[in-house]
Amino acid sequence: MKLALPEELVRIAERHPGPGLVEIQDMMRPSEACATPAALSAQKATRLSFSQLLARRMIDEGWTLTRQEVDINAEGCGRLIYEIDFGKYQSTYIAQTFPAAPGVPNENLGRRAGANRDVWGTLFLGKASAARIAEEFANIGPRDITTMRARADVLGWTPGSRSARIFDDVVAALADGRQPAQEVIRRSGYLIRNGGFVASGRMGTISYPGIPADHPLKHPYFADFFGLLLLREVGVDLVNAMAAARSERAVSLSDGLATFFGVGNASGQGMCVALQRWPQWFSTWLLVREFCLARAKLMIAPVGSAERRRLIDLLERAAEYYDFVTPDSEAFVVPHKLIAENLRLVIRSVRKEDGSEPWAVTAAGIAATFDAETAEIFNALLIEIYPDFADDVASYIPVGMAIQQDYAPERSVGAFRRDFLSDYRWELSQDLGHSDARRHFWYHSIENGEQRRGERVIDPHEHFESFIDHLGALQRLAAILAGYPDETPMAIVVADHPELAFAAARVETMAHRPYKEIQGNLLHKDFSPAHLIRFFLSVFGLESTYPMNIRWVPGVVFQGFPAWRRLEGPARNDWKYKNVSSLGVAA
Amino acid sequence: MTSVMDVGVSEVSRVALWALRGLGMAFGVADRAAPLVSWAEAVEGGALRRLREISPQIDGPRSDPRRSQVSDATWRFDMSGRSLLELGPPAIDLLTMAARTGKVGRVDLLNTLDPIFLSGLARIAARRGIGLVALSTAPQLSLCGQQVSRLHAFAGPKGPLFSDDAVGGAPEFDEAVAAWESEPSPAGSDGARLSLLAYAPDQQPMSDLVEPARFDAERKFAFAQAHGVKVERRDLEHLYELEIRTWAPTSDRSRTQALA
Numbered sequence: 001m002k003l004a005l006p007e008e009l010v011r012i013a014e015r016h017p018g019p020g021l022v023e024i025q026d027m028m029r030p031s032e033a034c035a036t037p038a039a040l041s042a043q044k045a046t047r048l049s050f051s052q053l054l055a056r057r058m059i060d061e062g063w064t065l066t067r068q069e070v071d072i073n074a075e076g077c078g079r080l081i082y083e084i085d086f087g088k089y090q091s092t093y094i095a096q097t098f099p100a101a102p103g104v105p106n107e108n109l110g111r112r113a114g115a116n117r118d119v120w121g122t123l124f125l126g127k128a129s130a131a132r133i134a135e136e137f138a139n140i141g142p143r144d145i146t147t148m149r150a151r152a153d154v155l156g157w158t159p160g161s162r163s164a165r166i167f168d169d170v171v172a173a174l175a176d177g178r179q180p181a182q183e184v185i186r187r188s189g190y191l192i193r194n195g196g197f198v199a200s201g202r203m204g205t206i207s208y209p210g211i212p213a214d215h216p217l218k219h220p221y222f223a224d225f226f227g228l229l230l231l232r233e234v235g236v237d238l239v240n241a242m243a244a245a246r247s248e249r250a251v252s253l254s255d256g257l258a259t260f261f262g263v264g265n266a267s268g269q270g271m272c273v274a275l276q277r278w279p280q281w282f283s284t285w286l287l288v289r290e291f292c293l294a295r296a297k298l299m300i301a302p303v304g305s306a307e308r309r310r311l312i313d314l315l316e317r318a319a320e321y322y323d324f325v326t327p328d329s330e331a332f333v334v335p336h337k338l339i340a341e342n343l344r345l346v347i348r349s350v351r352k353e354d355g356s357e358p359w360a361v362t363a364a365g366i367a368a369t370f371d372a373e374t375a376e377i378f379n380a381l382l383i384e385i386y387p388d389f390a391d392d393v394a395s396y397i398p399v400g401m402a403i404q405q406d407y408a409p410e411r412s413v414g415a416f417r418r419d420f421l422s423d424y425r426w427e428l429s430q431d432l433g434h435s436d437a438r439r440h441f442w443y444h445s446i447e448n449g450e451q452r453r454g455e456r457v458i459d460p461h462e463h464f465e466s467f468i469d470h471l472g473a474l475q476r477l478a479a480i481l482a483g484y485p486d487e488t489p490m491a492i493v494v495a496d497h498p499e500l501a502f503a504a505a506r507v508e509t510m511a512h513r514p515y516k517e518i519q520g521n522l523l524h525k526d527f528s529p530a531h532l533i534r535f536f537l538s539v540f541g542l543e544s545t546y547p548m549n550i551r552w553v554p555g556v557v558f559q560g561f562p563a564w565r566r567l568e569g570p571a572r573n574d575w576k577y578k579n580v581s582s583l584g585v586a587a
Numbered sequence: 588m589t590s591v592m593d594v595g596v597s598e599v600s601r602v603a604l605w606a607l608r609g610l611g612m613a614f615g616v617a618d619r620a621a622p623l624v625s626w627a628e629a630v631e632g633g634a635l636r637r638l639r640e641i642s643p644q645i646d647g648p649r650s651d652p653r654r655s656q657v658s659d660a661t662w663r664f665d666m667s668g669r670s671l672l673e674l675g676p677p678a679i680d681l682l683t684m685a686a687r688t689g690k691v692g693r694v695d696l697l698n699t700l701d702p703i704f705l706s707g708l709a710r711i712a713a714r715r716g717i718g719l720v721a722l723s724t725a726p727q728l729s730l731c732g733q734q735v736s737r738l739h740a741f742a743g744p745k746g747p748l749f750s751d752d753a754v755g756g757a758p759e760f761d762e763a764v765a766a767w768e769s770e771p772s773p774a775g776s777d778g779a780r781l782s783l784l785a786y787a788p789d790q791q792p793m794s795d796l797v798e799p800a801r802f803d804a805e806r807k808f809a810f811a812q813a814h815g816v817k818v819e820r821r822d823l824e825h826l827y828e829l830e831i832r833t834w835a836p837t838s839d840r841s842r843t844q845a846l847a
Binding site for chain 1: 593595597605615809812
C-alpha cells in the first residue's frame with residue numbers, strides 16, 4: 001500500500017529532477033520493516049539529525065564565539081563568559097565550574113544530583129549586561145537546586161560533569177607539556193558529559209514558543225544542542241586553563257583533539273515516554289528519513305561519479321571510526337570491530353560494481369548479507385550523498401512536528417471507525433491478554449521525578465503511570481466505541497468518557513500519516529527501552545550509542561565537529577566521522 | 588525570600604498535567620486540561636491560586652458525568668465538586684458538534700467553581716472555527732484579567748479573537764441569547780447562571796467589529812510565553828505538591844526498575 005505523503009514533501013519531490021513521487025512512495029519501507037523497536041534501534045544518524053542540522057546552520061551562517069573571560073584555578077574552580085554572534089541576534093553564555101567532588105570520580109549522576117555538577121552554564125537568549133551576569137553567577141554559584149530559579153531571559157541551563165575516565169589524565173598530560181596519549185583518549189570521546197538542557201519553561205526559563213520566530217535557535221532542538229555544544233567549548237577551555245594554572249610548561253589541547261572530543265551523553269528510559277507522547281514527532285522523523293532513503297535508493301551513480309566517490313570516502317571514514325572508537329559495552333550492539341570489518345567488505349563490493357544499477361540493489365545485498373546496524377550505516381550514507389534533496393526535505397521537520405491533534409466531535413462513531421480507526425489494524429489485533437504483554441508500567445520516582453519502570457501488581461503507583469501504552473489506549477477506544485450505535489456522534493462518546501479525547505484525537509490526526517506509531521508493545525516483558533532510546537539518540541545525531549543495560553544508553557554527540565575557530569575553514573561542513581582522522585592517526 | 592516568582596508558561600502546563608493527575612484526573616483528561624491552566628495563568632492571572640483554593644473540592648474519586656440533555660442541542664452540566672478543567676472540554680465538544688451541524692448549541696453550567704478557565708475553553712472552540720459566547724448573570728467572568736459578564740470568542744483571520752459582547756451573525760443566535768436573558772435561575776443552583784452558547788462558523792460576526800486592543804488575549808499569551816508570568820510562591824509550590832503525589836516512593840525495587 002502506498003504511503004500518503006504531506007503536501008510539502010510532494011512539492012519537494014517535484015522540485016528535484018530524478019525519481020518521481022510514485023516511484024519514491026513505492027520504494028519507501030513499510031512500518032513493519034523500519035518502525036519496530038529492533039529496527040529503530042539499528043538506525044543511525046543522518047544529515048537530517050538535529051545536531052547535524054544545527055551544525056550546518058552554524059557553519060553556513062558563520063556564527064561566531066568570542067571568549068570574554070576564562071578564569072579557572074588549578075582545581076578547576078572558576079568561571080567562563082562567552083559571547084555568541086548569530087548575525088541578527090547575539091547571546092551571552094556563562095559557566096561556573098567547580099572542583100571535583102572528593103572520592104572516586106563519578107559522572108553517573110542523573111536527575112537525583114540536582115545542581116551538584118562540575119559545570120553549570122547559563123545560555124541567555126540575548127546579550128546579558130555585566131550586572132545580569134553577576135546576578136546569574138550568584139544564582140547558580142551555590143548549587144542549591146531549592147533556591148535556583150531562572151528568568152525568562154534565560155534560554156536554558158547546561159549542567160555538565162567531567163569525564164570520570166579521562167578528564168584528570170588529560171589535564172595531567174597538558175600540564176606536563178604533552179598531548180594525552182592515544183590509550184587515554186580512546187577511553188572516552190568527551191571531556192564533559194552533559195546533564196541535560198534545563199529549558200522551555202523549566203525552572204523559570206523562557207518557554208520555547210516565546211522565542212522570536214526568526215531567532216536561529218527557534219528550530220526544534222536547536223537550543224538544546226547549541227547548549228550542549230557550548231559545554232564542549234567549556235571542556236576544552238577548562239582543561240587548558242587548569243593545566244596552565246598547574247604548570248608553566250603546560251600546553252593547550254591540540255586542534256585535532258579538540259575536534260575529536262564531542263559532548264558526552266547518557267539517556268534513560270524517560271525518552272520512551274517522550275517518543276510515545278508525540279506521535280507527530282515520531283512520524284515526522286521517520287518519514288523524512290525514509291523519504292530521502294527511498295529516493296537515494298532509486299538513484300544510479302556511475303563509476304567515477306561524484307556521488308559514488310563520496311560514498312566510498314564516507315564508508316572508509318565510517319570503517320575507521322568504528323575501528324577506533326571503543327564503546328564501554330558491546331553487550332547489546334553489533335561490536336564496532338565487526339561493523340568496521342563489514343564496512344570494508346561493503347567498500348570492496350561497491351568498488352566492484354559497474355554503476356549501472358540503482359543503489360537499491362546494493363542496499364538490498366547489504367541488508368541480506370550483514371547485520372542491521374551495518375545496513376543502516378550504509379542507508380544513512382546514501383542519504384548523505386544526495387545532500388540537496390535531504391536539506392530540502394529537512395525543512396519539513398518543524399512543520400510535521402508542529403501538527404496539532406484534534407478530533408471532529410460531530411463525526412459519527414461509524415465514520416470514525418471506517419475512516420480512521422480501521423487504519424490501526426496492527427495495533428488493534430495485538431493480544432494484550434497475557435500477563436507478559438502488560439508486565440511493565442512507567443512512573444515517576446520520588447527521587448526527583450526520575451522515570452522508572454515498574455512491574456504491575458508488585459510495584460505501587462500503577463494508577464499514576466506515564467502514558468506509554470498506545471496499544472491499550474487504542475484498543476480501549478475501539479472497545480468502547482463498539483458499545484455505541486454507528487450514528488452516535490463522537491462528542492457523546494467523549495462526554496461519557498472524557499479520557500478518550502486523547503486517543504480519539506491521536507487516531508483522527510495520525511491515521512493517514514506514514515509511520516504513525518511504533519510497531520511494538522512497550523509494556524511487554526521482553527521490550528527493551530534501549531531500542532527506542534538508541535533511535536531517539538540517532539535522531540539527535542549521535543553516531544554510536546551503546547546500551548550499558550536495557551534502559552541506559554551512553555553516547556557522544558558532535559564528535560568530529562570542527563573546533564570553533566575552524567568553522568570558516570575549507571571543507572568545514574564535511575565533518576561526519578572525521579573525529580578519528582582529525583587525530584592524524586591510523587585506526 | 589520573595590513571595591512572587593518568575594514562572595515559565597510551559598513550566599505551568601508541564602507540571603499542571605501531573606498535578607491534575609494528582610487530583611485524580613485521568614491522563615486523557617489532564618492532557619486536555621493542562622494547557623487551559625497555563626493559558627488562564629498567562630491571560631487571566633490567578634489561575635494557580637484558584638486551583639489551590641478549589642483543590643480540596645475537586646480532589647477525590649470520579650463519579651459518572653453529571654450531564655443531562657435538555658433538548659436537541661442543549662445540555663446541562665452540574666459542576667458541583669468538579670472543575671471546568673475536567674468537564675469543560677467535553678462541553679466544548681458538544682457545542683462544536685451542535686454548531687457544525689447548523690444549530691445554536693447551548694450548555695448550562697451549574698455551580699461552577701472556576702470560571703477563570705472559561706476563556707481558554709472558548710479558545711478551543713474558536714480554534715475550531717466555532718463562535719462561542721459565555722453568558723453570566725453575575726460579572727464573574729474574566730477576560731484578559733477584566734471582569735465581564737459576557738465572554739465571546741470566535742475565529743479571526745490570524746487566530747481566535749475575543750470580546751465582551753454577545754453579537755453573533757444570525758437571528759437564531761440572537762434569539763437564543765434573548766431567551767437565555769429572560770430565563771429565571773434554575774432550582775438547585777447557587778443562584779448565578781452561567782451558560783455557553785455556540786454558533787456555526789458561517790454565522791460569525793465581521794472580525795473588524797472587534798476592538799482587538801482591549802481583549803487581545805492571544806497577544807497577552809504570546810507575551811507571557813516570551814517573558815514568563817509572576818506567580819505567588821505558595822501557588823506554584825502547591826502545583827508541585829500535587830505533582831509529587833504521583834511520584835512513587837523510593838525502594839530498592841524502584842531503583843532496580845523491577846529488574847532485580
